Amino acid sequence: MGLLENLEKTTIQIVKKIFDVQLETVDISLTRKDQNGDYTIMVFPMLRHIKGNPATIGHQIGEELKKQSDLISEIEVIKGFLNITLSNAAFLSDFNTILANDHYGKTPLNKDLPGTMVEFSSPNTNKPLHLGHIRNIVLGYSTAQIIEATGKEVTKTQIINDRGIHICKSMLAWIKYGNEATPESTGLKGDKLVGDYYVKFDQEYKKEIAALIREGIPEEDAKKKAPSIIEAQEMLRKWEQGDAETVQLWKMMNGWVYAGFDTTYRSLGVDFDSLYYESDTYLLGKDVIAHGMNTGVFYKKDDGSVWIDLTDDGLDEKIVLRSDGTAVYMTQDIGTAVQRVRDHDIDSMVYTVGNEQDYHFKVLFLILQKLGYEWADNLYHLSYGMIELPSGKMKSREGTVVDADDMIQEMIDTAREIAEEQGKLDGMSVDEKEELYKMIGLGALKYFMLKIDPKKSMVFDPKESVDFQGNTGPFIQYAHARIQSILRKADFNQNQLNCAEDLPLIEKDSTVIKLLQQYPETVASAARNYSPALVANYLFDLVKEFNSFYQNVPKIVEEQNEDLKHFRLLLCYKTARVIKSGCGLLGIQVPDQM
RNA sequence: GGCCUCGUGGCGCAACUGAAUAGCGCAUCAGAUUUCGGCUCUGAGGGUUGGGGGUUUGAAUCCCUUCGAGGUCACCA
Numbered sequence A: 001m002g003l004l005e006n007l008e009k010t011t012i013q014i015v016k017k018i019f020d021v022q023l024e025t026v027d028i029s030l031t032r033k034d035q036n037g038d039y040t041i042m043v044f045p046m047l048r049h050i051k052g053n054p055a056t057i058g059h060q061i062g063e064e065l066k067k068q069s070d071l072i073s074e075i076e077v078i079k080g081f082l083n084i085t086l087s088n089a090a091f092l093s094d095f096n097t098i099l100a101n102d103h104y105g106k107t108p109l110n111k112d113l114p115g116t117m118v119e120f121s122s123p124n125t126n127k128p129l130h131l132g133h134i135r136n137i138v139l140g141y142s143t144a145q146i147i148e149a150t151g152k153e154v155t156k157t158q159i160i161n162d163r164g165i166h167i168c169k170s171m172l173a174w175i176k177y178g179n180e181a182t183p184e185s186t187g188l189k190g191d192k193l194v195g196d197y198y199v200k201f202d203q204e205y206k207k208e209i210a211a212l213i214r215e216g217i218p219e220e221d222a223k224k225k226a227p228s229i230i231e232a233q234e235m236l237r238k239w240e241q242g243d244a245e246t247v248q249l250w251k252m253m254n255g256w257v258y259a260g261f262d263t264t265y266r267s268l269g270v271d272f273d274s275l276y277y278e279s280d281t282y283l284l285g286k287d288v289i290a291h292g293m294n295t296g297v298f299y300k301k302d303d304g305s306v307w308i309d310l311t312d313d314g315l316d317e318k319i320v321l322r323s324d325g326t327a328v329y330m331t332q333d334i335g336t337a338v339q340r341v342r343d344h345d346i347d348s349m350v351y352t353v354g355n356e357q358d359y360h361f362k363v364l365f366l367i368l369q370k371l372g373y374e375w376a377d378n379l380y381h382l383s384y385g386m387i388e389l390p391s392g393k394m395k396s397r398e399g400t401v402v403d404a405d406d407m408i409q410e411m412i413d414t415a416r417e418i419a420e421e422q423g424k425l426d427g428m429s430v431d432e433k434e435e436l437y438k439m440i441g442l443g444a445l446k447y448f449m450l451k452i453d454p455k456k457s458m459v460f461d462p463k464e465s466v467d468f469q470g471n472t473g474p475f476i477q478y479a480h481a482r483i484q485s486i487l488r489k490a491d492f493n494q495n496q497l498n499c500a501e502d503l504p505l506i507e508k509d510s511t512v513i514k515l516l517q518q519y520p521e522t523v524a525s526a527a528r529n530y531s532p533a534l535v536a537n538y539l540f541d542l543v544k545e546f547n548s549f550y551q552n553v554p555k556i557v558e559e560q561n562e563d564l565k566h567f568r569l570l571l572c573y574k575t576a577r578v579i580k581s582g583c584g585l586l587g588i589q590v591p592d593q594m
Numbered sequence B: 001g002g003c004c005u006c007g008u009g010g011c012g013c014a015a016c017u018g019a020a021u022a023g024c025g026c027a028u029c030a031g032a033u034u035u036c037g038g039c040u041c042u043g044a045g046g047g048u049u050g051g052g053g054g055u056u057u058g059a060a061u062c063c064c065u066u067c068g069a070g071g072u073c074a075c076c077a
Helices: A003-019 A044-048 A054-068 A088-100 A131-148 A165-177 A190-214 A219-225 A227-241 A244-268 A286-294 A329-343 A355-370 A374-378 A404-422 A430-450 A473-490 A507-529 A532-552 A562-586
Strands: A028-030 A039-042 A072-078 A081-086 A115-119 A154-160 A274-277 A306-309 A317-321 A346-354 A379-384
Touching (some): A003 A054, A003 A088, A039 A054, A054 A072, A081 A088, A088 A507, A088 A562, A115 A131, A131 A154, A131 A346, A131 A507, A165 A227, A165 A244, A190 A219, A190 A227, A190 A244, A219 A227, A274 A329, A286 A306, A286 A317, A286 A329, A317 A329, A317 A355, A329 A355, A355 A374, A355 A379, A404 A430, A430 A473, A473 A532, A507 A532
Parallel strands (some): A115 A154
Antiparallel strands (some): A306 A317
């Protein structure tokens, strides 16, 4: 049992004894730095159950705590804050418990718990991934890792939007202007190649519209009558009828795109456990709608379209089936959700999708609840804001969209530039260096995106993100590398995982231990709140505290007191382990040397 | 117009369920160290948490109102 649990339990017992009141929980937090003490027990919340003066109550509890437990060396009560100072023995004993846990902060996979599914990325197959996808992917992947660390089995998935008019546009342009171009023949990444034809289509389409407008046709009509768009629609019809030639071309081009996406995913270091293709799911959901009609959740209008009335919930009416009986986006998402629960042993789902779809998911979740699925209460829309560069907004119309691969490459290049300027890696081989630049560049990118609350729109500044100072990925990676170097220098033997319990601690020692104690709770909290930012900011605090510790105890390696030296090395060791583990949850690699 | 989200020192961000004097990083300034204005450390300045009201022993956090930014209101996905 950890120190904090112990403290909470004891406090509850004491309150029961003195006041005959059964508390559910006790609010314990770190004591402010400018106050005496390590932990603070909040008395204010107890006032709801216990009548009296908060200071007096605090004193009564504090004195009794001190009497009962030899872990507490001092207490001090200020207003409703009971500050307690722990003894060195308490810290050291707890630190030993932390050390003994090899997978500290991670709950082993519990197969008895129902799993959860996290969806992210979910691209269209007509253009390459861009900067916005990176935020999506990094967020979704990290959230999946964090949930997994709490013992739940997580299935990472994406729904690939592989059908529709946009795909036909690329296909059509390829036929017309492609000259049999393939990724092999052009040397282009598959998704780029297909994306280029999508752009090409759009250019030609615009020319046609312009020509029609010159002939005096109104713009609205011109958009519908341009030969290109009519051809594209015709192609979509053929595809839906299963025309062999069209389907074959569609498969080939999508294959190129998938290969291209895989390359991007690999360089981001992410993977998926399951894939859903819209071409398989776009007809799903109609049976669910039919069932919902019977139970009165949906109703049919005169023209045959099916709707749900959500005005009682403060929303609008929403269509769920077209008048011709075909599925809309919502139908499909309903069907896919049901399908996923059938396919996997899960009781909850997380959708990583941009905040422009907030309304859609609100409606989707509400519909699923009304349909009576018990898992519908456990759905979460991990919504995130726009991302832009210091140079301004990304607009696909103006061609200012930042390509994901280009961005990744730029990060690696910047990392290389900075590292070479500092010239700290001179002993390494070329391959080792390249590996390191990749780690740093990607670490910078991911950390910068994850440390910020997803809801907020953000400006991504590549230069600021690779700074080795401040709240950045490289700063944290660097701390890890430095600790490894200390351990190497000291010839630290990690098999001796135990420290004596009667050492003289300085304040910095116990501060680091306190932060280490908080790690599991931070992970749990991050999972509850779907918030990688909590983990990121925790790591930054830990590293800052560690640095300060390291400055104040500069010569660990030369320490004469063998026990103390061993203890401080253990502190370094465990801190490094926690950094590595936390970075793992963020999908960030940490180097042993840099 | 309706609904949703956001608004915190010059800039970028924290504060999980309301709690002590609202934290941190950049940047700025001053010292220390360094044969480097560049690396590191210590410290300082900088805020009525957009404005106004309310609930509470206690509000950045909850409620109302107002201003500002963004998003969204398709038989598109």
